[in-house]
Amino acid sequence: MVKNRTNLLIRFSDVDVLGIVWHGKYSYYFEDGREAFGNEFGLSYQDVYAQGYVTPIVHLEIDYKRSLKYGDQVYIETTYVDCEAAKIILDYKIVNENNDVLITGRTVQVFLDRDSRQLVLTVPPFFLNWKESHFLV
Amino acid sequence: MVKNRTNLLIRFSDVDVLGIVWHGKYSYYFEDGREAFGNEFGLSYQDVYAQGYVTPIVHLEIDYKRSLKYGDQVYIETTYVDCEAAKIILDYKIVNENNDVLITGRTVQVFLDRDSRQLVLTVPPFFLNWKESHFLV
Amino acid sequence: MVKNRTNLLIRFSDVDVLGIVWHGKYSYYFEDGREAFGNEFGLSYQDVYAQGYVTPIVHLEIDYKRSLKYGDQVYIETTYVDCEAAKIILDYKIVNENNDVLITGRTVQVFLDRDSRQLVLTVPPFFLNWKESHFLV
Amino acid sequence: MVKNRTNLLIRFSDVDVLGIVWHGKYSYYFEDGREAFGNEFGLSYQDVYAQGYVTPIVHLEIDYKRSLKYGDQVYIETTYVDCEAAKIILDYKIVNENNDVLITGRTVQVFLDRDSRQLVLTVPPFFLNWKESHFLV
Numbered sequence: 001m002v003k004n005r006t007n008l009l010i011r012f013s014d015v016d017v018l019g020i021v022w023h024g025k026y027s028y029y030f031e032d033g034r035e036a037f038g039n040e041f042g043l044s045y046q047d048v049y050a051q052g053y054v055t056p057i058v059h060l061e062i063d064y065k066r067s068l069k070y071g072d073q074v075y076i077e078t079t080y081v082d083c084e085a086a087k088i089i090l091d092y093k094i095v096n097e098n099n100d101v102l103i104t105g106r107t108v109q110v111f112l113d114r115d116s117r118q119l120v121l122t123v124p125p126f127f128l129n130w131k132e133s134h135f136l137v
Numbered sequence: 138m139v140k141n142r143t144n145l146l147i148r149f150s151d152v153d154v155l156g157i158v159w160h161g162k163y164s165y166y167f168e169d170g171r172e173a174f175g176n177e178f179g180l181s182y183q184d185v186y187a188q189g190y191v192t193p194i195v196h197l198e199i200d201y202k203r204s205l206k207y208g209d210q211v212y213i214e215t216t217y218v219d220c221e222a223a224k225i226i227l228d229y230k231i232v233n234e235n236n237d238v239l240i241t242g243r244t245v246q247v248f249l250d251r252d253s254r255q256l257v258l259t260v261p262p263f264f265l266n267w268k269e270s271h272f273l274v
Numbered sequence: 275m276v277k278n279r280t281n282l283l284i285r286f287s288d289v290d291v292l293g294i295v296w297h298g299k300y301s302y303y304f305e306d307g308r309e310a311f312g313n314e315f316g317l318s319y320q321d322v323y324a325q326g327y328v329t330p331i332v333h334l335e336i337d338y339k340r341s342l343k344y345g346d347q348v349y350i351e352t353t354y355v356d357c358e359a360a361k362i363i364l365d366y367k368i369v370n371e372n373n374d375v376l377i378t379g380r381t382v383q384v385f386l387d388r389d390s391r392q393l394v395l396t397v398p399p400f401f402l403n404w405k406e407s408h409f410l411v
Numbered sequence: 412m413v414k415n416r417t418n419l420l421i422r423f424s425d426v427d428v429l430g431i432v433w434h435g436k437y438s439y440y441f442e443d444g445r446e447a448f449g450n451e452f453g454l455s456y457q458d459v460y461a462q463g464y465v466t467p468i469v470h471l472e473i474d475y476k477r478s479l480k481y482g483d484q485v486y487i488e489t490t491y492v493d494c495e496a497a498k499i500i501l502d503y504k505i506v507n508e509n510n511d512v513l514i515t516g517r518t519v520q521v522f523l524d525r526d527s528r529q530l531v532l533t534v535p536p537f538f539l540n541w542k543e544s545h546f547l548v
Contacts, residue, residue, distance in 0.1 A: 017289045023194040027161030057160040061198040154426045297468040301435030331434040335472040
């Protein structure tokens with residue numbers, strides 16, 4: 001499984017008047033997970049850009065099982081989900097120190113040509129190589 | 138159909154280095170839609186709080202069909218989706234002036250007792266009344 | 275006085291666990307004021323960009339005299355402060371319906387050449403014209 | 412000198428269309444510095460709250476000497492500035508790996524009684540002790 005685990009800082013400013021993290025903040029946490037994943041596995045924004053692509057998010061979903069509070073010590077686990085299409089699918093889990101799952105989610109990214117911003121419908125060669133090097137094809 | 142339509146301000150700070158709105162910002166736009174809906178139909182945070190409840194979001198999903206840019210003039214349409222469970226389901230559509238659908242999404246909220254923060258499993262009486270008054274039951 | 279007044283939406287997500295707007299959110303409100311000012315007086319990001327410049331902020335200050343709460347109805351007043359240097363100085367006041375001043379602040383922007391991103395040390399001709407047309411020179 | 416130094420994550424979402432960190436994001440970075448400072452020196456939100464106080468920010472200022480970009484490796488240095496009044500003054504510096512100063516700033520916080528939210532005009536005893544223990548009085 002191609003998976004990164006990184007710890008997560010719950011800022012004071014992330015918490016709403018109910019004392020829990022405001023639901024929209026989790027897209028920032030997922031970004032932190034995605035960046036840590038990209039840095040570990042050579043799939044960062046800069047890596048992909050250098051290959052001639054940008055990969056905007058076209059789908060986001062989040063399920064909130066338990067709420068996070070200011071000061072919580074948690075981890076975000078970001079896992080690659082393989083598919084045949086020219087997409088990057090990542091699953092996210094936020095877990096506490098007991099490994100209880102608090103939040104789950106998913107993002108789907110597509111490939112655009114970096115310059116023309118046109119959608120790329122076939123899997124880019126560099127990404128096929130990336131899959132191979134991680135035993136995914 | 139119980140539906141609100143409100144116009145949307147795309148701030149400079151909403152836009153990322155690709156010149157499009159960063160995907161995580163849409164949860165703020167949905168919040169704007171939800172607040173406008175709540176204010177029009179008597180289901181605002183304050184209305185619900187006065188009845189003894191808070192309604193945190195337990196599910197969010199967003200599909201990005203086209204990107205928004207700084208300066209775009211768009212509208213967010215927020216529509217109530219009825220269900221039998223003790224939940225508030227809202228669908229969101231962001232449309233441009235030609236009524237092209239750019240973004241769609243959904244939030245699901247549950248009812249917690251305002252003070253104990255315990256989950257409420259049966260539809261609160263005030264919300265049954267709200268449904269009746271909008272011809273939903 | 276070259277001054278814009280616009281109303282301000284206090285979002286649920288702007289408020290922290292103390293029930294007041296988190297201090298960092300005011301830079302977004304000032305942005306709303308600055309955009310309304312720019313739209314009214316022909317000095318928007320797009321106007322300036324079309325003239326060949328971008329104007330990043332090099333100084334920000336905010337004084338918090340009273341706190342804002344979720345649901346407050348307030349206004350932001352953005353006033354141009356003239357100076358001889360190649361800078362745009364704007365003062366901000368957030369006032370309530372009784373005109374009580376709740377928040378004050380200032381931003382200072384400099385001119386960069388749009389393409390080279392080099393600092394421009396003399397007042398750009400288009401901005402001199404702008405000043406003249408507003409009886410500032 | 413009572414000073415904390417912590418490293419800083421520049422997120423993709425922090426960067427605007429010009430490719431630099433949007434000026435309003437720095438209040439989040441200062442918060443990161445303030446929290447790291449509070450955790451190191453026993454002056455965190457929770458420490459202060461346990462003593463019966465909350466300490467909202469009443470003044471913020473930021474000077475932007477150079478811009479930060481996505482991917483930059485930088486540090487935030489947070490330094491306590493002593494004063495006789497019942498205030499917490501912190502100075503912030505964001506520096507790169509060559510110790511070049513990119514950004515400077517300051518926050519001023521006052522003490523409110525945690526429950527009544529009334530302003531406290533004399534230095535709280537716990538804070539006098541804190542100063543003594545750091546050789547500041």
